[in-house]
Every structure is written in structure tokens, then in C-alpha cells.
Amino acid sequence: xxxxxxxxxxxxxxxxxxxxxxxxxxxxxxxxxxxxxxxxxxxxxxxxxxxxxxxxxxxxxxxxxxxxxxxxxxxxxxxxxxxxxxxxxxxxxxxxxxxxxxxxxxxxxxxxxxxxxxxxxxxxxxxxxxxxxxxxxxxxxxxxxxxxxxxxxxxxxxxxxxxxxxx
Numbered sequence: 001x002x003x004x005x006x007x008x009x010x011x012x013x014x015x016x017x018x019x020x021x022x023x024x025x026x027x028x029x030x031x032x033x034x035x036x037x038x039x040x041x042x043x044x045x046x047x048x049x050x051x052x053x054x055x056x057x058x059x060x061x062x063x064x065x066x067x068x069x070x071x072x073x074x075x076x077x078x079x080x081x082x083x084x085x086x087x088x089x090x091x092x093x094x095x096x097x098x099x100x101x102x103x104x105x106x107x108x109x110x111x112x113x114x115x116x117x118x119x120x121x122x123x124x125x126x127x128x129x130x131x132x133x134x135x136x137x138x139x140x141x142x143x144x145x146x147x148x149x150x151x152x153x154x155x156x157x158x159x160x161x162x163x164x165x166x167x
């Protein structure tokens with residue numbers, strides 16, 4: 001099952017990266033066939049890695065749809081706001097950096113990973129460490145206003161969306 005799912009994802013990625021270079025629509029027939037072969041070979045060699053890193057339930061089309069909505073909606077808006085905030089803080093020099101701890105109360109590793117990556121990709125915050133037992137995240141924050149912040153203070157609605165997608 002993992003080989004099939006991986007091969008499909010690799011093929012879609014290949015088609016996206018080579019779009020516009022052929023005569024059949026956006027691709028040539030040789031490109032379509034070569035992409036299929038490369039995708040299957042890559043899926044065969046990476047199946048163990050994919051099995052260990054990505055649980056099968058994450059490949060549910062509904063979860064993928066929710067992830068796309070999250071990426072182009074709440075995550076993109078938060079990134080835009082954070083970029084403006086960081087630019088303002090750099091120009092004015094009004095920063096109060098520090099490391100804080102938050103407890104998102106997730107049970108699955110995929111949830112913790114997705115939240116940590118979302119926080120790190122947002123300007124002004126960086127996930128420094130994760131406690132493997134309690135799943136607490138240690139975040140370097142550009143403007144610490146509260147030494148014991150809640151998840152909402154640092155990452156807004158990210159935990160709500162991550163829970164919908166991964167748990």
C-alpha cells in the first residue's frame with residue numbers, strides 16, 4: 001500500500017516539476033513514461049522510510065484536503081501577519097526574545113511534528129526542543145510578553161487545525 005501511495009505522490013511531484021516541457025498537454029509521452037518508471041523505483045526504495053515516518057491514516061483524502069485548506073488559509077494568513085510583525089520589530093527594535101514552554105496536549109507524534117514545523121516556519125518563532133515524554137514544546141519567541149504563554153498566544157489556531165488533520 002505504501003509503495004502505491006508513494007509512487008502516486010512522486011509521480012504528481014514529477015509532473016508538477018516538469019510541466020510545460022512536452023507536446024501532450026504539458027508533457028511528452030516519453031516524459032510521462034519516464035516519470036512513471038522513476039516514481040515506482042523511488043517508491044520501492046523509500047517504502048521503509050515512509051512506513052516509519054508517516055502513518056497510513058495520514059494518506060486519507062479527507063485529511064489531505066484539510067491539510068491543503070490549512071496551508072492556504074490559516075497558516076498562510078498567520079505567516080503574512082508574522083512577517084509584518086517581525087519587520088515592525090526589526091525596524092523599531094522592540095523585541096523581547098526568550099524561550100517559553102507550551103503544552104499542546106497532543107498524543108500522536110505526527111501532531112507534534114506538524115505543530116512544531118508550523119511554529120518554526122512562522123517568522124518570529126522557532127521550535128527549539130520537544131520533550132518526548134510530555135510532548136511539551138520549547139519555543140524561541142521574538143517577543144515574550146508572558147513567561148508562561150498558552151498555545152493560543154504563540155501559535156493561534158494551529159493546534160486546532162493540527163488536531164483536525166492528524167488526530
